[in-house]
Amino acid sequence: MDIEVLALLTNMVGADRVSAAEADRLLHGRDQSSHAPHLPDAVVWPHTTAEVSAILKLANERRIPIVGWGAGSSLEGNPIPVQGGIVVDFQQMNRILAVHAADFQAVVQPGIFYKDMNKILGQQGLFFAPDPGANASIGGMIANNAAGTRTVKYGATRDNVLALEVVLANGEIIRTGSRSVKQSAGYDLTHLIIGSEGTLALVTEATLKLAPLPEHFSAVLATFESTAVAAAAVYQIIGSGLGPAALELLDAAAVSYMNMDESINLPVAPTLLMEFHGATAETLQTELRLVQEICLDGGAAHFSAGVGRAERDRLWHGRHQLGEILFRAHPNEMYLITDVAVPISRYPELAAYTADLINQMSFRGALFGHAGDGNLHTVIFTPEASRERDLHRFNDQVVQKALQLDGTCTGEHGVGIGKQKYMVHEHGEAALGLMRQIKQLLDPHGIMNPGKVLG
Numbered sequence: 001m002d003i004e005v006l007a008l009l010t011n012m013v014g015a016d017r018v019s020a021a022e023a024d025r026l027l028h029g030r031d032q033s034s035h036a037p038h039l040p041d042a043v044v045w046p047h048t049t050a051e052v053s054a055i056l057k058l059a060n061e062r063r064i065p066i067v068g069w070g071a072g073s074s075l076e077g078n079p080i081p082v083q084g085g086i087v088v089d090f091q092q093m094n095r096i097l098a099v100h101a102a103d104f105q106a107v108v109q110p111g112i113f114y115k116d117m118n119k120i121l122g123q124q125g126l127f128f129a130p131d132p133g134a135n136a137s138i139g140g141m142i143a144n145n146a147a148g149t150r151t152v153k154y155g156a157t158r159d160n161v162l163a164l165e166v167v168l169a170n171g172e173i174i175r176t177g178s179r180s181v182k183q184s185a186g187y188d189l190t191h192l193i194i195g196s197e198g199t200l201a202l203v204t205e206a207t208l209k210l211a212p213l214p215e216h217f218s219a220v221l222a223t224f225e226s227t228a229v230a231a232a233a234v235y236q237i238i239g240s241g242l243g244p245a246a247l248e249l250l251d252a253a254a255v256s257y258m259n260m261d262e263s264i265n266l267p268v269a270p271t272l273l274m275e276f277h278g279a280t281a282e283t284l285q286t287e288l289r290l291v292q293e294i295c296l297d298g299g300a301a302h303f304s305a306g307v308g309r310a311e312r313d314r315l316w317h318g319r320h321q322l323g324e325i326l327f328r329a330h331p332n333e334m335y336l337i338t339d340v341a342v343p344i345s346r347y348p349e350l351a352a353y354t355a356d357l358i359n360q361m362s363f364r365g366a367l368f369g370h371a372g373d374g375n376l377h378t379v380i381f382t383p384e385a386s387r388e389r390d391l392h393r394f395n396d397q398v399v400q401k402a403l404q405l406d407g408t409c410t411g412e413h414g415v416g417i418g419k420q421k422y423m424v425h426e427h428g429e430a431a432l433g434l435m436r437q438i439k440q441l442l443d444p445h446g447i448m449n450p451g452k453v454l455g
């Protein structure tokens with residue numbers, strides 16, 4: 001990086017919070033996806049919004065690419081600085097600025113990791129519900145509109161953010177939204193920024209909606225003879241008006257991988273892993289009886305409810321570990337992660353199609369997903385370098401199927417690098433053109449996370 005730019009950055013934040021050292025650049029050159037790494041020229045760790053503003057002003061004047069960084073846990077290359085430039089790592093802007101417990105809200109800086117935040121909020125009986133498996137930062141979750149196991153009840157990140165402070169490409173600081181849960185005043189800039197993957201602005205503060213920790217809850221397990229039959233039961237459960245707090249589909253292979261964690265010992269079969277919350281023990285019992293009936297009518301071979309706290313925590317720990325276990329089980333192999341989502345009535349068709357395709361193409365890996373909101377993942381591996389094109393062909397076919405079923409190429413991981421090729425097909429030229437105009441308006445010099453979302 002230009003020595004003069006490094007000196008200016010050092011003047012802004014101090015020498016201990018700017019680095020062009022190879023080790024720091026390597027740490028900020030890749031995420032958890034299979035996309036090729038690319039190193040930034042420098043990394044900066046701001047402490048204040050004013051510092052972020054000064055960094056952006058400089059980058060805008062000098063046309064230097066700027067990439068926000070949370071935990072680097074993305075799965076679609078979202079934070080990889082493909083054109084180099086400056087990575088703005090928010091890990092030291094990680095404070096809870098206010099908790100409005102009476103309103104179920106917290107105001108936080110973007111670098112706080114949601115698991116750490118929830119430990120603190122839990123002391124007041126509150127939590128932030130969206131939960132991607134990895135310990136992501138709030139800024140990264142906002143930028144990717146992350147979701148997770150609890151989205152079926154509480155919504156994605158987008159549904160749980162009320163207001164933002166953001167810094168635009170030219171360094172201007174703006175506030176969007178308010179603390180009111182109802183807002184109807186003009187264009188919704190908060191939700192324009194959420195899911196924009198750092199391509200429109202950097203988030204420096206967020207007002208989050210919180211939920212009370214449930215008093216009565218139960219994990220539920222049901223196994224089925226095939227993935228297709230389990231997916232059909234998902235539709236029955238949601239269609240019956242039951243309100244699961246989590247509803248996850250796991251094929252038999254996914255269960256086998258989970259069992260590699262020595263604390264987990266589940267029967268190896270296509271499984272629905274669910275959780276129900278109740279305002280009282282009685283309402284919880286009523287829901288559990290109903291879900292049992294639906295599962296058994298829907299062909300469940302085995303059903304167990306009323307799983308206690310320790311067992312429930314163990315199961316969810318196992319589910320959240322699944323991604324890591326998969327990667328550990330296939331070191332040095334090529335892999336690909338899919339993230340399609342469809343309307344719930346089309347979920348059984350999507351799951352059956354994808355399960356067949358894995359078999360037809362003889363990939364190793366697992367099929368699983370946040371089934372309650374129509375989201376299906378596959379992680380497939382191959383040790384053969386010659387099969388790289390097949391991995392992409394698999395993704396193309398799964399995405400095409402999801403779009404045919406009125407769904408989307410990405411339910412929660414974002415467009416990043418790998419999904420740009422599907423954007424025209426999903427949105428059409430006119431809508432994509434409008435997105436390009438919005439990008440041009442907010443970031444005329446194209447410095448904000450270039451090479452992402454719109455290419």
Ligand SMILES: Cc1cc2nc3c(=O)[nH]c(=O)nc-3n(C[C@H](O)[C@H](O)[C@H](O)COP(=O)(O)OP(=O)(O)OC[C@H]3O[C@@H](n4cnc5c(N)ncnc54)[C@H](O)[C@@H]3O)c2cc1C
Nearest residue numbers: 068070071072073074133136137139140143147198203323
């Ligand atoms: C094992 C595993 C399981 C996962 N499971 C899920 C899951 O269930 N659901 C899910 O949604 N995701 C999941 N993910 C993906 C990942 O955790 C999410 O995408 C998460 O939102 C990324 O957050 P991060 O802090 O790591 O952000 P990063 O990866 O660091 O960055 C993500 C994006 O945000 C931008 N960014 C970062 N900070 C800011 C900021 N302050 N302002 C503007 N832009 C910023 C970056 O430039 C980048 O485009 C999983 C990942 C792993 C490794």
